[in-house]
Amino acid sequence: MIPQGLVLDVGRYLAALWRACQLEAAARGDGSSARLRLRVVGSLERLRPPGTAAKEQGEEDGEEEWRVEGPGPGVRVAAAGAAEAVEGVQYDAVVVAAGAAAATIVEVAAAALPLQLCQGLTLVMAPGPTAAPAAAPSPTAPPCAPDPAAASCVGGYPGGYPAGRPSLLGQPYLAAQGPGRLVVGATKRYGWSARQALEACMRSEYAAERTRAAEAAEVDATGPGAAPAAAAVADVAVDAMADAAATEALRAAACGVWAPLSGWEVARVREGVRALPPRTSAGSLPLLGRVAPGRSWWLVGGLGSRGLVYHGLLGRLAAEAALSGSEEGLPAELTAWRGVRVGEAVFEAP
Template structure:
C-alpha cells in the first residue's frame, strides 16, 4: 500500500470563517458557497448539517449530498445503532466526551425533524441503556477495578459494575457464569440508523428552507466514479465521506490505509406467543450485540469478514444459513431466549477500518489536496474516512470539526491525530 499523508495546509489562501448570528434578509444579496459531500452515511449527513450551520449574512451555503443508494443506504444504515462513548475495557474513548455531546445534539435535531414530518409514531431512538456481559476472567478482573460512579460529568452516567444476580434481574433470560459480571451503561442509546439519518437529512432541508434564498440542501442520487468528474462542477470544496467506496475513487485508490470489513446483521422478530423483551431491559453488547427496538424487534450482529471487496453487500441464501447459525449461536451463549426469535431478514455492509494508533483506532480526516493531484481545479479536497465501528460516537463531533475547517479553509481546526496516519504506516 502506498503511504500517504494528509496535507495540513490547503493550496489556496484561507478565507474568513463565517459566523452564524442568524440569517437576515441581506443573505439574498450574496452568491452561495457551494459544497459537495460524497456519501450519505453518518459522516456525510453530519458534515452536510454542519456546513449549513455556517450560513450567515456574509454568504448562504449550498450543499449537494451525493449518494446513489440514498440516505443511509450503505454500511451506516446497516449498523446496530448502539451509541456510547466507552472502549470494551470500560474506559472513555479518545474524544469520547465531545463525541457523546455532539451525537446527542444531532439526535435532538433529528428527533425534532421527525416529529414535524413523520406520521408514524415509531421512535428513531430507544433510551434503555446498554449492558456488556463479561465472561473472560481477565475482563472480570478489569471490571472489578472500575467500580461504578459518574465517569463523564456530561449527562451520561458512568459505567456500573453489576454482579451476576443484579445483571440477571435487569435482563430476564440473561445467563452468566458464577464469576460473570455485567458492565452497565445506563445512558447508552440505541438508534434506528437509517431512520435517524433520514430524519437528520430532513433537518438539513428544513434549515435550508428556513434560512432564505441562496441556502440550499439537495440529495443527488448519483454515483461519483471519480473526483475528476465532479471537479468540473465548480464547487468550492468537495468532502469525501464515502466509507469503503472511497478506495474506489481512482484519485485515492491505493493511498488510504484502510482495511475493509464486511459484516452481516440479522433482523429478528419475536412471535406473539412469547412474552416481549422487557421494556426496562437494556441492549446487550459483547462479542455479538442485541440492539432492541421495542418489545418484539431487534437487530443482531455482526459477522466480520476482513479484507472484503468494497461493494459485496448481497447476502446469498447459502451464506444466510451460515450467518444465522453463527449469530444465533453466539447470542445463545449469554441470552438463550434468542431461540424464541425468528430471523426475518439479513443485511450486509462493508466498513472501512482505520489502522490502530497508541490512542486506539482513530478515523482519518483532513485536507487531501496533495493526494488528488494533479487535478487541475480550484476546488479544495477533504475527506473523512475509517470511522469503522465507531461512526456513531465520532460522526457529530468530527462532522463539526471538518465543516469548520472546510469553511475557514484551515486544516489546523481538525485534531492533528487524525491526519498523521502516514507515521502510523511507517511503524508497521
C-alpha cells in the first residue's frame, strides 16, 4: 500500500497532454501547429508530409487514414499511404514512439531492437446488482487498507469501493477510480510479435472511437510480422480462449484480495502490449537514439511499465537530439542497446 499514492486515468491524461501540445504550439505565434493524423506507417523512407504525395484514386484531403477490417477480435490492420512520394520532400525529423508495435516499421525492424513483448489484460469493474450493501469496517482492519470483511466503509457508497481508502499495488493490483470503478490487473503473456501488438492497439476502445466513422482505405499488411489470413483466424481463436481463462483467473485472484469484489461486474476488458527493455549493468532502461546512421529518424522505446516515470525526460531528450541532429546529448546508458544482440539479451524474469 502507498497511502499517498495517486491513480492516473491514462486516457484523460493523454488527451490533456495532447491538448497542451496544441496550445503550446499555437502560443508560439509563428504559425506552428500540432496536428494528429491517424495512419499506419510501414516505412519511414516513404513517409511524407500531407499534400506532398501523389494521391491514389478516391483519396481526399482531410480523410483519416485509419481503418480496422473485420468484426470482433479478428481484425486486420490496414495502412494507407501507398502512393508514390514526391522526390526531395520529407519531414525534417521523425521520432518513432510506437511502443511494442515499433518493429512493424521496416527500418525499425532492420535495427533489430532487443525487446521482449508482453501482452496484458486488465479488468474495469463496477458494482453489480448483487454487490453487498454498505457496512462498518472491521475493527481489525488496518486504518489505511480496504476492509476485506466489508463491502464498503462508513461514508462510502453502497457496494462501492471504500471512500478515502488507497488503491492496492501488487499482483493483482486494484486501482480505484472513484467509488464505482475499479481497475484490476494484470495478466502477462510473453512472446508476442510487433504485428500482434499493433493489432491489439487497433482493437482498443480508443482506436474504436476514431475508426467508427472513418472511410475505408486499402492497407499494406505485408510488412514485418504479417501472417496469412487463415493462420490469423486460427491464432485469434486460440488467443481468445487463453484470454478468457486468464481473465477469470485474474478476477478470482482480485476477489481473494478484496472479497466484496465478487459482487461486482466486469464492465470492460482492456488489452495492451508492453515492450520490455533488456537488462544491462545499468538496469532495465528504455531505448533512445537514431534508428539508422545518418538519417533523421529517432527512436524512443522499451519503456515497459515505466512510461509515466520516463516519458517527460525521454520526450525532452528526443526532441533535443532531433533538433540538433546529434546523439551527443543522450546519456550513454540509453543508447547502450545497440551493443545488445537480440539472441543474447537478458530480460527481467517473467
